Amino acid sequence: MRPATTAERRRLRTRRRLQRPVETARLRLSVFRSAKHIYAQVIDPKRGHTIAEANSKSLGLTGNKTEQAAAVGRAVAERALAAGAKQVVFDRGSYRYHGRVKALADGAREGGLEF
Template identity: 65%
Template sequence: MAAQTTIRRKLRARRKVRVAAGERPRLSVFRSSKHIYAQIIDDASGTTLASANSSVLKTGTKTDTAAAVGKALAEAATAKGVKQVVFDRGQYRYHGRVKALADAAREGGLDF
């Protein structure tokens, strides 16, 4: 039952992102029990423009590490000239580590 709920949430979030992602790259988030990964993907060409993960950036708690990943991703994206993205949280609720990553990416200069 829980797996069905997770799949439905993931598909619902992706459907909303797909509508908005026509002209902007997508900031995709993957969260595991230990690490968090984020990448900016250009769906038109199928390429990854920038990426960051917590396996390299260990700082304090998991939430602090997620914020560091968001900041590093924003710096890498602005270096490539990307300012506007669509946030794709996937199946994860906008809470805790995912929210910390998004807030830090916004502070770093990304607009979504």
């Protein structure tokens, strides 16, 4: 078995912390970051369905990537609130809570989500 990379260890550590909220059926705000775009989706862990999603690619945002991430956070929060989701658990995956990931979380909080 090969040793886990730093990113894999960070991702698994984040998932371990999310195990308890999954059992209580709290929704999960999952983030994916690529080189050009950022994606966010609110997932129901019991059913495995996406409740709301937003990304910088489909929104056609301008500005730097941090500003785009904040706009994506606000958009996913607006869509989640429309679907009836108020409280979520923030799943940053293997990404550090810094830069674009932090901007997305702050934008989602501004939009009305609680985590």
